[in-house]
Amino acid sequence: MKPPRDFQSLKNFILDHNETFPKRLRQVAVFALENPDEIAFGTAASIAERAAVQPSTLVRFAQSIGYGGFSDLQAVFRDRLRERGSTYEERLEALSDTFGREGGNSILSGVIAAAGTSIDSLSSTIRAEEFNESVRLLARAETLYLVAQRRSFPVTTYLAYMFGKLKIRTQLVSSPFGVEVEQMAFATKKDAALAVSFSPYASSTVDHAQVLADAGVPVISITDSAFSPLVGLSKHWFEVTENDFGGFRSLSATFALATAIAIAIGEERRVSRK
């Protein structure tokens, strides 16, 4: 019998055979998949205690899969941690050690690391519930008003493109002739708006969002802190913290969020149309 040598196939093996495991072995299986780090670092005794099982059961579990003993099984869990790539924090750290020596290259990797951490933190700051509610709100709108200026403007041009492909009616609140207010004149509570602004908040973005909010249009905002002037006038708002590199922020995390919103709206509309 040849036991799985990498974590992924071990995981699949366990999931496949979960039905046939006896009670205690299933208990171990569940604990192992839920606390892989514990298996990697602990001793048979410590793991057994935490899993409310005898140490001998751990050995039996390993042997029932085909390993020689518990230690063989543990090796798979250790390799998993070993092969995990380094985090962005470590990269930024390593970068600051060598900054200045390498020149352009370190600018690139610095921006990459900053973008990576920004995207990382997205998953923890965006609450699934709020995301879903916002998507539902935006999907219901007849026309979507997109409000942004200056640095955030590319986000709305991108969204306008995406929504165009998704056949969703949008109005990009932007005009070379200064007729933005007129563009918003037809907005009603049946519509919705998505506003994007980061510190220092462009005053026109806030003004436009306010006009829409006053007209009863629900506003969803993407901004960078609870102190943003957009927060007060928004039904929902998302906090995106773009890490900077030398004072410059990329829009990577904002784009990831915007893309997700657009896809989710498309999906929501597709589902509800049926």
Next chain:
Amino acid sequence: MKPPRDFQSLKNFILDHNETFPKRLRQVAVFALENPDEIAFGTAASIAERAAVQPSTLVRFAQSIGYGGFSDLQAVFRDRLRERGSTYEERLEALSDTFGREGGNSILSGVIAAAGTSIDSLSSTIRAEEFNESVRLLARAETLYLVAQRRSFPVTTYLAYMFGKLKIRTQLVSSPFGVEVEQMAFATKKDAALAVSFSPYASSTVDHAQVLADAGVPVISITDSAFSPLVGLSKHWFEVTENDFGGFRSLSATFALATAIAIAIGEERRVSRK
């Protein structure tokens, strides 16, 4: 004496005191920083052998830093691995397991994971040398022509904003009146162009880039494969592979690269102006 409790400060401590360590202890210090995984998982005996040192030396090393013994030191190395977040590959893997059940939330995390892997791969696909050369070329230009359409268009609007703040003259090749060719009429070999296009390549982007290349303007491209029509007419080109999620691609990695280029150009100009 209070020893460092996290890996980063331990690393700094070792680097600071590397001079004062006796020969064998320095040997351990170097090995520890170069093979942190080995320290985390190995036994005192196995590590000692690989580092060509006696096990007792490992204990002495730990004690000289302030730890009670080798095991205390090892705990720091283990925590480092424990706290390392999961990789995007694992997240995408986990996502595909549960896709469909969670709905909107999995769209968000899917896009986040896709954006993360895209950014990850940037650092391996962009060659530092080519990046630096391209930056030098672009920094030398009198006017920077920015060429992009459709999905890539937001990248150039963002770059136009960044370059504006950096006080670098740019011409966004884009017009609601169709006078793009006229916008490029003044371009000479003293200028440079940055073109962005992904499959399916907008024909006007390629046309505009060709016009500039014919006028002797050096063109740098951001695109997605060696088969891109932009490759042939470019002095240098960068490959950005945006991972898709359900057929949709965010522009996260492209924006990270664009930001890095803009910052590097600004830095290059600042340095050469002195």
Next chain:
DNA sequence: GCTTGACTGGAACGTTCATTCCATTTCATC
């Protein structure tokens, strides 16, 4: 060249480890 103190190698120690083994319990089957 001798002395002194720090450093090092390696054996010895008690502890903890994974594993094995066996008595007991559990559960399906008749």
Next chain:
DNA sequence: GATGAAATGGAATGAACGTTCCAGTCAAGC
């Protein structure tokens, strides 16, 4: 309810572990 196989708990075991200790080595200071 009886029977037997499978599963389980827990003590026993020997190997491996981290640590300590001491004798030997080295280099600096006088």
